[in-house]
Amino acid sequence: MPLRRLLFLLPAAAFAGLLGYFVAALLNAERRDPSELPSAMLDQPAPDFALEGLGDKPGFARGDLAGQVVLVNFFASWCLPCKAEHPLLTRLAAAAGVPLYGVDYKDKPADAERFLGQYGSPFRAVGVDPGGRLGIDFGITGVPETFLIDKSGKIRFHRAQPLTPEAIDKEILPLIRALQQS
Amino acid sequence: MIAELGHFALALALMLALVQSVAPLIGAQRGHPGLMALGGGTAIAQFALVALAFAALAHAYVTSDFSLATVAENSHSTKPLLYKITGVWGNHEGSMVLWVLILTLFGAAVAWFGTALPPDLRARVLSVQGMIGAAFLAFILFTSNPFLRLSPAPPDGQGMNPVLQDIGLAIHPPFLYLGYVGFSVAFAFAVAALIEGRVDAAWARWVRPWTLAAWCALTVGIALGSWWAYYTLGWGGWWYWDPVENASFMPWLVGTALLHSAVVVEKRDALKTWTILLAILTFALSLVGTFLVRSGVLISVHAFAVDPARGAFILVLLAVAIGAPLILYAIRAPGFQGGGIFAPISREGALILNNLLLTVAASTVFFGTLWPLFLDAMGGGKLSVGFPFFNWTFVPLMVPLLLAIPLGPLLGWKRGDLLSAMQRLSVAAGAALVAAIAVAAVASPAHALATAGLALAAWIGAGSLAEWAERVQLLRLPLPTTLARARQLPRSAYGMTLAHLGVAVTVAGIAASAWEQERIEIMHPGESLAIAGYEARLDKVEPVEGPNYTADRATFRVTRDGALVATMRPERRLFTVQRMPTTFTAIHSDLLSDFYLVLGEGDGKGGWTVRIYQKPLVPWIWLGCMAMALGGLVSLSDRRWRVGSAVRSRRAAAAAPGD
Amino acid sequence: MRALLGLLLAAWTASAALAVEPGERLDDPALEARARAISAELRCLVCQNQSLDDSNAELAHDLRVLIRERLKAGDSDEQVRQYLVRRYGDFILLKPPLQPDTYLLWFGPFALLLLGAAGVALYLRRRGRAAETPPAPLTPEERRKLAKLLAEDR
Numbered sequence: 002m003p004l005r006r007l008l009f010l011l012p013a014a015a016f017a018g019l020l021g022y023f024v025a026a027l028l029n030a031e032r033r034d035p036s037e038l039p040s041a042m043l044d045q046p047a048p049d050f051a052l053e054g055l056g057d058k059p060g061f062a063r064g065d066l067a068g069q070v071v072l073v074n075f076f077a078s079w080c081l082p083c084k085a086e087h088p089l090l091t092r093l094a095a096a097a098g099v100p101l102y103g104v105d106y107k108d109k110p111a112d113a114e115r116f117l118g119q120y121g122s123p124f125r126a127v128g129v130d131p132g133g134r135l136g137i138d139f140g141i142t143g144v145p146e147t148f149l150i151d152k153s154g155k156i157r158f159h160r161a162q163p164l165t166p167e168a169i170d171k172e173i174l175p176l177i178r179a180l181q182q183s
Numbered sequence: 184m185i186a187e188l189g190h191f192a193l194a195l196a197l198m199l200a201l202v203q204s205v206a207p208l209i210g211a212q213r214g215h216p217g218l219m220a221l222g223g224g225t226a227i228a229q230f231a232l233v234a235l236a237f238a239a240l241a242h243a244y245v246t247s248d249f250s251l252a253t254v255a256e257n258s259h260s261t262k263p264l265l266y267k268i269t270g271v272w273g274n275h276e277g278s279m280v281l282w283v284l285i286l287t288l289f290g291a292a293v294a295w296f297g298t299a300l301p302p303d304l305r306a307r308v309l310s311v312q313g314m315i316g317a318a319f320l321a322f323i324l325f326t327s328n329p330f331l332r333l334s335p336a337p338p339d340g341q342g343m344n345p346v347l348q349d350i351g352l353a354i355h356p357p358f359l360y361l362g363y364v365g366f367s368v369a370f371a372f373a374v375a376a377l378i379e380g381r382v383d384a385a386w387a388r389w390v391r392p393w394t395l396a397a398w399c400a401l402t403v404g405i406a407l408g409s410w411w412a413y414y415t416l417g418w419g420g421w422w423y424w425d426p427v428e429n430a431s432f433m434p435w436l437v438g439t440a441l442l443h444s445a446v447v448v449e450k451r452d453a454l455k456t457w458t459i460l461l462a463i464l465t466f467a468l469s470l471v472g473t474f475l476v477r478s479g480v481l482i483s484v485h486a487f488a489v490d491p492a493r494g495a496f497i498l499v500l501l502a503v504a505i506g507a508p509l510i511l512y513a514i515r516a517p518g519f520q521g522g523g524i525f526a527p528i529s530r531e532g533a534l535i536l537n538n539l540l541l542t543v544a545a546s547t548v549f550f551g552t553l554w555p556l557f558l559d560a561m562g563g564g565k566l567s568v569g570f571p572f573f574n575w576t577f578v579p580l581m582v583p584l585l586l587a588i589p590l591g592p593l594l595g596w597k598r599g600d601l602l603s604a605m606q607r608l609s610v611a612a613g614a615a616l617v618a619a620i621a622v623a624a625v626a627s628p629a630h631a632l633a634t635a636g637l638a639l640a641a642w643i644g645a646g647s648l649a650e651w652a653e654r655v656q657l658l659r660l661p662l663p664t665t666l667a668r669a670r671q672l673p674r675s676a677y678g679m680t681l682a683h684l685g686v687a688v689t690v691a692g693i694a695a696s697a698w699e700q701e702r703i704e705i706m707h708p709g710e711s712l713a714i715a716g717y718e719a720r721l722d723k724v725e726p727v728e729g730p731n732y733t734a735d736r737a738t739f740r741v742t743r744d745g746a747l748v749a750t751m752r753p754e755r756r757l758f759t760v761q762r763m764p765t766t767f768t769a770i771h772s773d774l775l776s777d778f779y780l781v782l783g784e785g786d787g788k789g790g791w792t793v794r795i796y797q798k799p800l801v802p803w804i805w806l807g808c809m810a811m812a813l814g815g816l817v818s819l820s821d822r823r824w825r826v827g828s829a830v831r832s833r834r835a836a837a838a839a840p841g842d
Numbered sequence: 843m844r845a846l847l848g849l850l851l852a853a854w855t856a857s858a859a860l861a862v863e864p865g866e867r868l869d870d871p872a873l874e875a876r877a878r879a880i881s882a883e884l885r886c887l888v889c890q891n892q893s894l895d896d897s898n899a900e901l902a903h904d905l906r907v908l909i910r911e912r913l914k915a916g917d918s919d920e921q922v923r924q925y926l927v928r929r930y931g932d933f934i935l936l937k938p939p940l941q942p943d944t945y946l947l948w949f950g951p952f953a954l955l956l957l958g959a960a961g962v963a964l965y966l967r968r969r970g971r972a973a974e975t976p977p978a979p980l981t982p983e984e985r986r987k988l989a990k991l992l993a994e995d996r
Contacts, residue, residue, distance in 0.1 A: 008961075009517050012460060013509035016467075020502055022553075026560035027494055038887070039564055041931030107900075133904050140929040142887045142901055418896050425891045527966045535966075539958045547951040554938075554947050563943065567885050569893070569936025576951045705864050783863070792864055 040159035041140055047073075047150050048138035052128025055110050055117075060128035061102055066150055070180045072101040072173075073148040074124070075141055077108040078116035083145045086163040087120050090147075093169050094123035097177050103127040106136050106144050149173065151180045186251055189239025190330035193280075196232040196287070197320040199225045203290075203313030207306035208378075219302045222309030223294035229316060230284075230291035237271075237284045240329050244271050250336035253277060253329045259340040261731075262348065269353030276329035278356060282473070283319045285357075285364040289393070290316065293368060300389065307375035308368070315367055318500050326493045345731065345758050345765075351411035355404055359431055362401025363469035366438060368393035370466035373459045374508050377515045382459060387449035390462070392819055394445060398438050399815035405431050406808035417766050417781050419699070419796050421804060424573040429552040430472030433545045437465045440541035447534050451596055452522030454531065457538055459516060467505040468545070474501065529599040533591035540584040547576045585639055585690060588683055589646020593653070607653055611645035626698070636694025644687035651680050678818025682811045689807030695800035705790040715797035717743050717778065719751075724782075724791055732758040734767075737782045737791065741771065753782040777801045862895060866903070868910050877910045880922055883936045884909075893936060 047063060054060035066073075074090060076083040094101040103124035105113040110129055117127070130136055139148065142161060149158035158176055160168060203225040210218025242248075244267050249255040257274040258267055272281040290312040297305050323329070372390045376382045408428065413421040422428065441461040447454040474497045525531040551568045558566055589611055593604035605612075619638035626634055652658070654676065655668040700715045711720040722738040734756040741748045751769035758765065764784075771778040776799040783792030862881075868874040878895055884905070886897035894902045894909075905926065912922045926934050938944050980988065 006513075006517050009456070010513040012464075013506065013513050016505055016509050020498070020506070022557050022560060023498055023501075026556055027498065038933060039931065041927070041929060041933075045928070133901075134908075137904060137908060137929060140931075142930075416896075420896070423891060521969065524969055526970070527963075532966070535962055539955070539962055543951060543955045543958055546954055550947060550950055565931065565933045566938050566944070567933050567936050568938050568947070569883070569885065569891075571883055571937030572947070575937075576948070580951065580955065703862060703864055703867075 061126040078112040082163045089164040091123040100125040107133045189236040192232040192236040200317035208310040211303040211306040219306035226290040226294035230287040252331045266348045308371045311371035355407040358404030365397025366466045369462040373462035382455040399812045402812040424570045434468040436545040456516040526598040530594045614645035615642035633697030640691035647683040674821035675818040678814045682814030685807045685810030692803030699798040732756045
């Protein structure tokens with residue numbers, strides 16, 4: 002019976018399908034790093050917050066970000082990749098043409114001040130998040146992480162790794178330009 | 184110099200493997216005895232060469248030859264000798280050599296012990312083994328060469344991770360590989376049968392011992408891995424449905440189905456196409472598992488793609504090694520004549536049920552493990568498939584299977600009487616009921632599932648014993664007769680009973696984990712904690728120095744009703760190499776339960792966080808697995824598997840062609 | 843009775859430090875039990891394959907504390923989970939949510955079982971039918987042939 006013969010073909014057919022998936026997975030991996038977590042916060046409004054500043058400098062609150070495209074970077078003085086990322090961050094702040102705000106995550110304010118004093122501060126303002134709560138509200142899993150928020154206060158970009166020149170030139174800067182125009 | 188010898192040996196082995204793939208196959212197709220016999224010689228020679236290569240690699244590790252890249256990456260001069268040796272397979276390249284070593288060992292064993300096989304079957308089997316060997320040797324030589332030199336050689340190695348210097352971790356890969364790779368023999372037999380176009384009872388009799396041996400080894404390997412995780416990870420879990428664990432579990436599930444299915448082919452000449460398919464699938468899952476785990480596909484496809492050449496090679500290897508047999512199956516299998524007829528309710532029917540449930544269970548694990556990967560590949564975002572999924576899908580599938588264990592052996596071949604079987608199991612059912620009531624009386628209703636699990640274990644255990652009692656007519660015939668019958672029972676019968684009892688023991692151990700108790704407290708020296716009828720008194724916490732670490736060691740005195748049960752010393756070590764503190768658990772086991780102590784952080788003021796567990800019946804989980812493996816070994820020792828001797832004497836008597 | 847074999851298995855291997863810390867625990871045992879159950883089914887996002895309950899990572903600690911705060915504030919179990927999913931996505935759930943794009947995953951096993959069972963049933967029925975079909979009765983032609991043969995035999 003032909004049906005019977007077809008049934009015997011089933012395992013081979015199923016395996017072919019499986020192989021197809023593996024090939025797709027391999028190709029997908031070459032396109033994009035699959036170990037990175039897709040951000041759940043994309044297109045969601047940024048959480049409401051009001052942060053104290055470092056020392057006697059003022060912090061910032063969500064209201065301060067309204068109506069403009071802004072970059073928000075989570076960092077800490079104890080974080081080595083943050084140190085490595087710092088020059089790129091400075092370059093980004095200069096090239097972006099939009100304000101860059103910093104959040105000091107689970108850090109001691111004195112250490113953060115020393116860090117910024119030593120390496121320079123590209124931030125318009127720095128807020129402290131000593132308990133890490135704001136970080137959780139933004140959905141971060143560590144530092145450094147960088148966000149781009151649009152004029153209406155929605156998160157439009159979330160990078161959970163340190164910045165790279167490619168990320169800045171190919172993803173962030175073009176997106177900033179696009180968001181500026183809307 | 185020795186490393187170069189090893190490298191050369193591998194290359195020679197590859198040549199031989201290629202010869203072995205082709206020559207015997209042609210010999211079998213053309214009926215050329217010389218070419219067919221060539222397979223045996225090449226198989227043995229191949230094993231010798233790979234053994235030489237392995238020895239060369241081991242030599243490099245033992246003498247700390249850091250001019251070899253793998254040795255430099257994975258070893259260190261101050262490593263104890265034992266771990267230098269086990270470190271040979273503690274990395275990708277070395278473990279692949281171990282893989283091929285075991286493959287060629289099995290090939291040589293088939294060549295050596297299979298002289299009584301029909302020469303064309305033997306030739307085809309060795310040819311398939313040769314093909315697999317060739318593929319893996321090529322993989323090693325072209326993408327994962329362990330003999331690559333570093334110039335200049337570093338003064339010392341980087342492999343000083345003390346976490347990996349553990350005996351459980353060290354010996355579990357060889358057992359796993361004996362299992363995974365052992366299934367290649369059943370695979371080779373299956374492909375040979377497809378090429379030949381014939382499956383008969385003799386084929387099944389040949390397949391069974393090899394499959395049993397592989398299955399035993401895999402059972403031990405998985406149990407060791409689980410036990411290692413239990414005493415290592417510090418919170419007493421023993422199965423996480425982690426992709427790595429699942430990769431070893433899937434071949435075991437399908438391998439168990441294969442084992443049982445082969446019985447039907449042998450006894451009733453039926454279920455042939457099922458058994459062939461299972462033989463192909465078991466090894467296919469071994470292959471997929473081996474590669475998925477070491478390529479990092481499961482955790483992140485990124486690792487697979489780090490070396491696109493390696494990833495592509497693996498994929499092509501999988502495609503050919505699994506795809507070709509499956510296509511061959513589609514073409515040839517429909518032609519196999521179905522054998523004995525049987526009613527749905529019969530031992531054959533029960534074994535079909537067994538096949539079905541185990542195969543679906545394996546697919547469930549497969550789906551759950553690979554779903555996140557596939558979803559991500561299709562751009563569908565990231566999802567986690569963790570233990571809740573497996574508990575909700577796998578466990579319900581296993582329950583009917585476990586219920587059927589005592590029933591199957593009591594059903595007759597061809598046509599079974601279910602009612603009669605159930606009547607004969609009435610004692611077992613009674614035992615299960617008594618167990619359920621006894622436990623429910625003292626346990627809380629929240630643990631209803633666990634209570635049911637214990638009752639299930641009682642059912643399986645008592646049922647297996649009831650079947651044995653039935654066979655020897657215990658209490659129905661005078662004792663001497665019973666004993667005589669017991670002595671005459673074939674070993675495979677005892678093997679089955681023992682293995683099924685092992686299942687009961689493991690199920691009981693798993694069910695009882697619902698009743699484990701935990702206490703996490705901050706303790707000061709002199710304080711006591713009560714848990715599950717025990718009292719654990721923290722005597723002191725003192726700093727100790729080890730060869731490459733400093734540690735805080737706590738001394739606990741554990742008593743029960745005032746009598747000392749054990750003195751336990753959990754530690755919290757800070758290795759000079761790593762900076763993370765690592766805790767070393769202290770476990771006291773009396774084989775009926777485990778008392779599990781972990782020392783956490785100190786608060787600097789004399790208080791220490793302590794975590795204490797009392798885990799009833801947890802040792803039974805691994806004891807049951809060992810019983811299963813032992814049952815398999817007992818079955819293996821059954822004289823009837825020494826087909827060689829029987830056929831040889833028959834050959835001496837009459838010049839009849841081998842069946 | 844208990845100490846049948848007083849084996850002292852001092853098991854030496856590395857493990858992380860403890861997970862749930864005494865300081866994190868809530869006083870209310872019912873709430874604490876809920877917190878433990880919820881964190882057991884949530885993934886530690888910075889670990890290989892552990893739950894929040896099992897992990898000693900800092901983020902896991904922070905999230906465990908957060909879970910307890912939400913429970914104290916009166917959230918239901920599902921609300922706590924959704925709170926975290928909103929921030930971290932479905933990935934943080936160890937139990938994949940039951941929604942249209944996971945129907946295949948959740949129902950697949952049982953669908954497969956039913957399909958397999960149906961296949962087996964069909965297979966058994968076909969074999970049974972083949973065995974039980976009696977041979978067709980003899981045609982008149984065949985009967986005459988048979989009679990002739992039997993006559994010859996005498």
